[in-house]
Amino acid sequence: xxxSDPSRSTAPAVKTFxxxxxxxxxxxxxxxxLFFIGPLCFMVAMSFFIVRNYRMQEDFVMKNxxxxxxxxxxxxxxxxTWGLAxxxxxxxxxxxxxxxxxxxxxxxxxxxxxxxxxxxIPFFTSYLVRIFSWYVILAESxxxxxxxxxxxxxxxxxxxxxxxxxxxxxxxxLPLVIILQTFALSNVDRSLxxxxxxxxxxxxxxxxxxxxxxxxxxxxxxAVFCFILxxxxxxxxxxxxxxxxxxxxxxxxxxxxxxxxxxxxxVVAVVMMVTLFxxxxxxxxAAYRRRVG
Amino acid sequence: xxDNRTLxxxxxxxxxxVFVFIFAPILFSxxxxxxxxxxxxxxxxNFTLKWYQTVWNDPDVWExxxxxxxxxLSTATIATALGFATAYTDYRYSFRLxxxxxxxxxxxxTIPLIIMALxxxxxxxxxxxxxxxxxxxxxxxxxxxxxxxxxxxxxxxQMDPSLEAAAWNLGANEWSAMRRVIVPFCKPAIISSFxxxxxxxxxxxxxxxxxxxxNKTIPVIILEIVTGNIDPQVNAIGSFVFLVSMTLVIIAQxxxxxxxxxxx
Numbered sequence: 039x040x041x042s043d044p045s046r047s048t049a050p051a052v053k054t055f056x057x058x059x060x061x062x063x064x065x066x067x068x069x070x071x072l073f074f075i076g077p078l079c080f081m082v083a084m085s086f087f088i089v090r091n092y093r094m095q096e097d098f099v100m101k102n103x104x105x106x107x108x109x110x111x112x113x114x115x116x117x118x119t120w121g122l123a124x125x126x127x128x129x130x131x132x133x134x135x136x137x138x139x140x141x142x143x144x145x146x147x148x149x150x151x152x153x154x155x156x157x158x159i160p161f162f163t164s165y166l167v168r169i170f171s172w173y174v175i176l177a178e179s180x181x182x183x184x185x186x187x188x189x190x191x192x193x194x195x196x197x198x199x200x201x202x203x204x205x206x207x208x209x210x211x212l213p214l215v216i217i218l219q220t221f222a223l224s225n226v227d228r229s230l231x232x233x234x235x236x237x238x239x240x241x242x243x244x245x246x247x248x249x250x251x252x253x254x255x256x257x258x259x260x261a262v263f264c265f266i267l268x269x270x271x272x273x274x275x276x277x278x279x280x281x282x283x284x285x286x287x288x289x290x291x292x293x294x295x296x297x298x299x300x301x302x303x304x305v306v307a308v309v310m311m312v313t314l315f316x317x318x319x320x321x322x323x324a325a326y327r328r329r330v331g
Numbered sequence: 332x333x334d335n336r337t338l339x340x341x342x343x344x345x346x347x348x349v350f351v352f353i354f355a356p357i358l359f360s361x362x363x364x365x366x367x368x369x370x371x372x373x374x375x376x377n378f379t380l381k382w383y384q385t386v387w388n389d390p391d392v393w394e395x396x397x398x399x400x401x402x403x404l405s406t407a408t409i410a411t412a413l414g415f416a417t418a419y420t421d422y423r424y425s426f427r428l429x430x431x432x433x434x435x436x437x438x439x440x441t442i443p444l445i446i447m448a449l450x451x452x453x454x455x456x457x458x459x460x461x462x463x464x465x466x467x468x469x470x471x472x473x474x475x476x477x478x479x480x481x482x483x484x485x486x487x488x489q490m491d492p493s494l495e496a497a498a499w500n501l502g503a504n505e506w507s508a509m510r511r512v513i514v515p516f517c518k519p520a521i522i523s524s525f526x527x528x529x530x531x532x533x534x535x536x537x538x539x540x541x542x543x544x545x546n547k548t549i550p551v552i553i554l555e556i557v558t559g560n561i562d563p564q565v566n567a568i569g570s571f572v573f574l575v576s577m578t579l580v581i582i583a584q585x586x587x588x589x590x591x592x593x594x595x
Contacts, residue, residue, distance in 0.1 A: 058505045062416040070435045074473045077454035084453050137349045140342040162530040162580045167569030170557050171356035184373045213353055270443020287445045307446045
């Protein structure tokens with residue numbers, strides 16, 4: 039996003055110290071150092087602090103790490119969170135794909151713009167209220183089971199299951215994933231798709247051999263975002279998934295809200311951040327890797 | 332591709348279903364808020380306004396609404412100002428370490444809210460400013476500034492770069508070129524970023540819940556009611572919340588879209 043236009047050379051006082059320049063450049067550096075980098079670094083440090091007599095004291099001990107990483111329930115939570123976020127990502131990506139495919143290839147430019155407009159709305163509305171709404175809809179005597187009972191089916195238990203959690207995750211991630219996938223697919227060169235078709239390639243083969251490889255970068259980025267959002271969400275597994283056993287975000291909430299054990303919560307948070315960093319890094323490597331063969 | 336009609340209609344039907352899935356919770360929340368049953372299902376109960384009356388007469392909700400309003404308006408102001416300054420810096424200047432500079436503002440949304448909440452809680456406690464309305468505002472500004480930056484940066488990239496230079500050549504100094512050329516050009520993006528950051532702040536619950544102390548915002552009240560039991564009050568508050576945030580989002584998008592059309 040750099041602008042290296044020659045007309046910029048007329049800009050006065052670029053090299054020397056300029057109050058104007060610093061007025062626009064410095065605020066965010068100060069603000070984010072103090073309130074973004076500061077808190078995160080402090081949290082990492084806090085994972086080495088110690089709690090005595092219900093008070094946190096600054097220290098450097100490995101006790102919290104040993105205590106958390108040495109417990110089975112921590113690892114149960116860890117792999118559960120991985121599993122749920124993984125399933126959520128696969129399901130969301132799969133459900134989103136035909137929708138994004140339709141928006142990218144089968145509708146006009148203005149319909150596509152309107153659809154994206156509609157998909158942005160939920161992103162800025164209360165996730166919490168939508169989850170509560172799902173809670174009522176999915177309940178044993180809720181709307182879906184009442185509807186199914188007219189057909190002589192059910193009732194199905196949907197709350198406090200992995201299904202419930204994934205529905206919750208999708209409430210959070212599906213609109214964003216459809217938007218990102220639509221952008222990724224829109225960038226695919228149409229003439230290549232047509233060429234494949236004219237040469238006798240069947241639709242599903244065209245998707246697999248032509249469209250997917252060309253849209254790979256965007257699709258992987260969508261999946262990474264989907265995974266990060268699901269992995270860090272405590273509302274869906276708590277209200278729709280039943281929170282037994284807890285996922286890592288629920289573990290943080292419980293640890294903080296039920297006592298003074300902030301350092302142990304910090305351990306969980308640091309483990310989550312490292313995990314997500316590795317996932318994001320692997321995703322980016324895969325997205326920008328040059329194609330072999 | 333084959334213009335197979337059946338396939339085409341299947342895809343459209345599928346797309347419609349996906350939209351139903353996405354908007355069902357919003358729609359049902361509004362419907363249930365007017366429904367007399369304590370535990371709403373189909374067939375629906377009678378039409379009622381009693382949940383709205385309960386909410387209306389609850390002083391806690393009013394208090395929370397005032398806090399939420401203060402928080403989201405202050406957040407939107409700070410985030411939009413920070414976003415504008417950063418977007419302009421990125422647009423005009425190139426310098427070493429720029430990727431780090433951009434990362435500084437763009438990274439917060441990629442960090443799970445619950446982690447930000449814990450980090451903010453501990454940091455504010457350390458600085459001695461925890462449990463205040465100000466703590467929520469600061470945390471939300473960090474979270475929403477990237478959105479403001481992205482929207483305004485996009486607008487700046489539509490500007491003819493010679494416009495600002497022309498103003499300088501005509502004798503305007505940097506400050507007046509900023510005031511008379513850049514800011515007016517960015518006005519739709521500024522309005523829309525104000526609305527969107529206000530909407531995000533208005534709906535955010537994890538950080539607010541952790542750092543707010545006794546100053547509860549509306550989402551925190553909802554979280555506490557939901558944790559207790561099934562209470563259709565939530566649907567009434569929820570519908571109100573949807574109304575506020577959807578209005579903000581729609582204003583934001585309409586402002587951006589109409590401007591674009593006018594210029595084309």
